[in-house]
Amino acid sequence: MAIFKRLAVANLLVVFLMSAAASRVANASRDHKSFAALSARLSEPGGYFDSDNLISNETSYLHVMGKLREIGVSGGVYIGVGPDQSFSYIAKIRPRVAIMIDIRRDNLLQHLLFKSLFGRARNRIDYLCEFFGKPFPKTKGWESRSIKELIDYIDSTASDQKLFEKSLKDVRQDVQKYGIPLSQSDLESIGKVQRAFFSAGLDIRYSSYHRPPRSIYPPYRDLLLETDLAGNQQNYFNSEDDFQFLKKLEDQDMVIPVVGDLSGPQAIKAIGQYIAEIKEHVSAYYVSNVEFYLQRQGTFDKFVENLKSLPIDSRSVIIRSYFNYYAPAHPQAEPNHFSTQLMERIDDLIKQCAAGGCDSYTDIVTKNSILLK
Numbered sequence: 001m002a003i004f005k006r007l008a009v010a011n012l013l014v015v016f017l018m019s020a021a022a023s024r025v026a027n028a029s030r031d032h033k034s035f036a037a038l039s040a041r042l043s044e045p046g047g048y049f050d051s052d053n054l055i056s057n058e059t060s061y062l063h064v065m066g067k068l069r070e071i072g073v074s075g076g077v078y079i080g081v082g083p084d085q086s087f088s089y090i091a092k093i094r095p096r097v098a099i100m101i102d103i104r105r106d107n108l109l110q111h112l113l114f115k116s117l118f119g120r121a122r123n124r125i126d127y128l129c130e131f132f133g134k135p136f137p138k139t140k141g142w143e144s145r146s147i148k149e150l151i152d153y154i155d156s157t158a159s160d161q162k163l164f165e166k167s168l169k170d171v172r173q174d175v176q177k178y179g180i181p182l183s184q185s186d187l188e189s190i191g192k193v194q195r196a197f198f199s200a201g202l203d204i205r206y207s208s209y210h211r212p213p214r215s216i217y218p219p220y221r222d223l224l225l226e227t228d229l230a231g232n233q234q235n236y237f238n239s240e241d242d243f244q245f246l247k248k249l250e251d252q253d254m255v256i257p258v259v260g261d262l263s264g265p266q267a268i269k270a271i272g273q274y275i276a277e278i279k280e281h282v283s284a285y286y287v288s289n290v291e292f293y294l295q296r297q298g299t300f301d302k303f304v305e306n307l308k309s310l311p312i313d314s315r316s317v318i319i320r321s322y323f324n325y326y327a328p329a330h331p332q333a334e335p336n337h338f339s340t341q342l343m344e345r346i347d348d349l350i351k352q353c354a355a356g357g358c359d360s361y362t363d364i365v366t367k368n369s370i371l372l373k
Contacts, residue, residue, distance in 0.1 A: 129154070263300070
């Protein structure tokens, strides 16, 4: 009998310790000190790019999904540029940590907006309604709805100015709790992003400063409805499970926004050091078409040196986008797509450049590009 009593006490002690540990984790997540400190540690001074980049302009962004799954790219640490197109990759790769790096500080601010929206939303339709200033649907069962049904609801439901103003206020309060120092100008920039989505709705498009929107840039609606090469919808809003994975990652402060130049002196090297410290590797590194600009400005060699500082394995890949106004058209270009999504093993790119095979942008994006189909 005494043995059973001792076992019971021991079990209660284990439960107490586990509860205490869980409480410490929850408190650490709520105060966001580690989140803010890591963002600061990994960042470097920002720079300029001639676009607001509120959404992607890559209609091909999902074309790598099948090959990512086929070659087993999963877990590890995901690194990516830009706004929310990375979320679809993250939802499928399921990394331990995601690091969102961009030369523009405004991208960090937009990711704080996303963090607030994920924190407030119970599910996908909540998120979209909060973002676009729409009333939540009165019917239930939205967790099982398709992305098309979600989009149809947002399109067919009148915007509510009062709901939007409340969301604007709630987000402003949230982002100031994350520990990242924000100026009045930063807060105004976050509000400006929210207003852009509220005003344009799902018709919002990628735009460049001092130039009108181009007809070849798709509205956000079309990007959400894009498919992979097999015709499957793979955007993170298509699956409640994918959305909930991202929500959990955001709630646990595991999506880290960073300001940095991919060819800069500090950020990528600091990211590599951090990944080594947590004994992880890079699973995927999404660079969009940044390599084009780095090659053009003569800093691509510094980009490659930074690649060498990242812990990788044989499956670590770089995901890039090639735009078909670069001549010639890419061999893997798909009909009716202005962009071509590409993938290459990071180790192959490093070796290619060491052998002198990165003299031109065409060489960079073609020589070791993995065939996607």
